[in-house]
Amino acid sequence: MNGHGMNSDQTIIKIMEGTSSKVGIDFFRSLVKNLAEALDVHGAWVTEYLRDCRRLRALALWLNDNYVEHYEYDISGTPCEPVVEKKCLVHYSENVVELYPHDPDLKSMNAVSYMGVPLTDPDGAVMGHLAILDNKPMPQRPSAEAVFRIFAARAGAELCRIRAERSIVEREEKIALLIDSAMDAIIELNKDLIINRVNRSAVKILGAGAEALCGRQIADWMPKESGSKLSRLTVELRQNKSGRPYLWIPGGLILQNLKGESVPVEASLSHFKVKGESYFSIILRDIREQLIAERKIDTLAHEAEYLKEELEKIQKQGPVLYRSEKMHQVMTAVAQVAPTDSTALICGETGTGKELIARIIHKASKRSASPMIRVNCAAIPSSLIESEFFGHEKGAFTGAINKREGRFQLADRGTIFLDEVGELPLDTQAKLLRVLQEGEFEPVGGSRTVKVDVRVIAATNRDLKKDVAQGKFREDLYYRLDVFPITVPPLRERGEDIILLAEFFLEKYARELGRTMAPLTPECYRYLMDYNWPGNVRELQNVIERAVIMSRNGELRLASLIPVPETLSDSLSNKSESRSDKVVRSVNELKELERKNIIAALERASWKVAGNDGAARILGIPPTTLSSRMKALGITRPHGLR
Numbered sequence: 001m002n003g004h005g006m007n008s009d010q011t012i013i014k015i016m017e018g019t020s021s022k023v024g025i026d027f028f029r030s031l032v033k034n035l036a037e038a039l040d041v042h043g044a045w046v047t048e049y050l051r052d053c054r055r056l057r058a059l060a061l062w063l064n065d066n067y068v069e070h071y072e073y074d075i076s077g078t079p080c081e082p083v084v085e086k087k088c089l090v091h092y093s094e095n096v097v098e099l100y101p102h103d104p105d106l107k108s109m110n111a112v113s114y115m116g117v118p119l120t121d122p123d124g125a126v127m128g129h130l131a132i133l134d135n136k137p138m139p140q141r142p143s144a145e146a147v148f149r150i151f152a153a154r155a156g157a158e159l160c161r162i163r164a165e166r167s168i169v170e171r172e173e174k175i176a177l178l179i180d181s182a183m184d185a186i187i188e189l190n191k192d193l194i195i196n197r198v199n200r201s202a203v204k205i206l207g208a209g210a211e212a213l214c215g216r217q218i219a220d221w222m223p224k225e226s227g228s229k230l231s232r233l234t235v236e237l238r239q240n241k242s243g244r245p246y247l248w249i250p251g252g253l254i255l256q257n258l259k260g261e262s263v264p265v266e267a268s269l270s271h272f273k274v275k276g277e278s279y280f281s282i283i284l285r286d287i288r289e290q291l292i293a294e295r296k297i298d299t300l301a302h303e304a305e306y307l308k309e310e311l312e313k314i315q316k317q318g319p320v321l322y323r324s325e326k327m328h329q330v331m332t333a334v335a336q337v338a339p340t341d342s343t344a345l346i347c348g349e350t351g352t353g354k355e356l357i358a359r360i361i362h363k364a365s366k367r368s369a370s371p372m373i374r375v376n377c378a379a380i381p382s383s384l385i386e387s388e389f390f391g392h393e394k395g396a397f398t399g400a401i402n403k404r405e406g407r408f409q410l411a412d413r414g415t416i417f418l419d420e421v422g423e424l425p426l427d428t429q430a431k432l433l434r435v436l437q438e439g440e441f442e443p444v445g446g447s448r449t450v451k452v453d454v455r456v457i458a459a460t461n462r463d464l465k466k467d468v469a470q471g472k473f474r475e476d477l478y479y480r481l482d483v484f485p486i487t488v489p490p491l492r493e494r495g496e497d498i499i500l501l502a503e504f505f506l507e508k509y510a511r512e513l514g515r516t517m518a519p520l521t522p523e524c525y526r527y528l529m530d531y532n533w534p535g536n537v538r539e540l541q542n543v544i545e546r547a548v549i550m551s552r553n554g555e556l557r558l559a560s561l562i563p564v565p566e567t568l569s570d571s572l573s574n575k576s577e578s579r580s581d582k583v584v585r586s587v588n589e590l591k592e593l594e595r596k597n598i599i600a601a602l603e604r605a606s607w608k609v610a611g612n613d614g615a616a617r618i619l620g621i622p623p624t625t626l627s628s629r630m631k632a633l634g635i636t637r638p639h640g641l642r
Contacts, residue, residue: 113138370414
């Protein structure tokens with residue numbers, strides 16, 4: 001293994017570089033290919049375990065420098081069986097065919113050696129496995145096994161994410177089925193009031209099939225008076241003078257079914273936008289029916305909204321990129337608290353990624369199949385916080401025309417993320433404390449007690465201990481939240497992570513904007529490393545995105561976007577004073593200047609690359625970047641130097 005002469009760190013970096021930007025099946029395909037190449041083995045595959053039939057289905061299989069599609073097999077009599085059954089790493093350094101003579105695939109793959117490790121969920125159940133095989137002996141090497149376990153853990157985390165995403169999609173499909181089976185008729189209209197979608201009850205009321213209804217004006221199924229009334233109300237709702245995206249249609253409407261019969265209905269009209277396009281939905285009910293179904297659909301609609309938001313955030317979420325020791329400590333703490341139900345308090349400056357850490361904790365928890373509901377405590381008016389948290393009954397206050405479920409009830413069996421929890425008013429803090437201690441609350445305007453099972457993750461950029469001392473935050477609530485504190489370090493304290501993140505954002509926005517960008521230059525490194533980054537990762541992301549938009553000829557220019565570091569400013573001033581003409585240099589001249597500058601730094605550091613007195617520190621760039629540039633520019637250590 002490691003046939004290319006790489007050590008375990010280099011192997012990890014190679015595989016990380018090959019998989020860092022991938023998700024889903026693309027991640028698994030990239031993982032097995034890069035794993036096989038990095039470990040110099042004949043084949044590699046990652047599977048999902050089908051427990052009921054004791055079979056393994058390949059998510060990706062790389063063999064003989066090619067992908068093999070649709071690979072699935074029974075584990076009985078294969079070297080994969082002990083991996084799944086015993087939940088442990090299995091390594092056969094040679095003679096694997098003789099050990100498992102009834103496995104026909106081993107012979108066809110010319111297998112000599114094999115190693116496999118299980119992929120487990122947070123509860124320890126086997127989800128699948130990661131395996132490699134070779135057509136030559138595979139000696140036992142702790143470093144190779146360590147690399148193998150690391151990427152088995154990454155594959156397991158990705159499989160968990162995919163299963164969570166599947167669960168969310170399945171929930172949405174169930175909600176769609178529930179809506180379709182509702183007693184109320186539900187009709188979706190586009191901005192021109194043309195029918196897009198109907199449920200079964202609408203088909204029943206109008207007496208026509210969905211094919212006959214969709215694509216026609218809703219006014220075609222109403223008397224002129226009702227059609228004009230609906231059209232007038234949609235204009236009113238678009239203007240949104242009331243501040244609400246919905247309204248109850250006073251007096252209801254009259255429908256005309258396919259037989260020409262008039263059907264009086266109560267009706268509510270809602271307006272919503274998807275990707276900037278306006279849509280309307282009408283909920284219709286025969287006046288003889290009860291109101292129970294309408295409440296159920298309202299609850300399901302709110303749950304669907306939050307599930308869609310959760311799915312969108314999972315799809316947009318990028319990888320956690322870090323090399324710094326401080327972030328390693330954060331991720332270690334995350335791994336410790338995630339499988340538990342303990343309350344976590346995430347502290348850190350604005351823009352450090354506290355919500356991302358919360359989502360990682362949730363996805364790795366036993367509650368990952370349920371949604372994580374986020375509440376921005378700083379963005380909700382104080383008069384509405386209690387209603388937002390606990391919901392309200394119809395008529396509880398002015399404007400409460402319908403019953404509404406609160407965020408805590410929507411998060412039942414899942415996680416609630418209280419972002420900027422330090423901004424909560426003191427009276428709301430007392431009610432929050434009761435929910436955390438007893439798991440129950442009363443909706444605004446109601447007398448019934450609602451019980452919930454919710455895991456709480458809170459985040460703040462404030463010094464809550466100081467707020468407690470000043471009487472701005474309840475001491476009992478603070479200690480209830482501060483069960484497992486995690487402090488996310490500011491970007492300025494993360495060292496090489498700045499460059500790692502900058503390179504990731506550069507590649508991301510170059511790809512999104514369809515541009516070809518040159519790699520970051522040593523001058524860019526100096527700007528990035530010398531700046532204090534008060535806005536942290538969010539500011540870095542915005543700066544790189546703006547720089548890509550403003551780039552010319554694929555060159556990133558940070559001078560106008562980041563305050564010039566003092567050392568670089570002095571250097572530029574000296575050059576400006578010594579030369580009044582503006583020299584335009586070719587690419588080859590710039591490369592030669594960079595080469596000479598690197599050699600000068602290496603000579604000053606006695607050709608030492610890393611460390612406090614190394615050339616990388618002199619140049620203000622990471623040692624890995626300096627090594628890469630030395631290789632690209634053909635710079636080698638002179639003979640006789642050690």
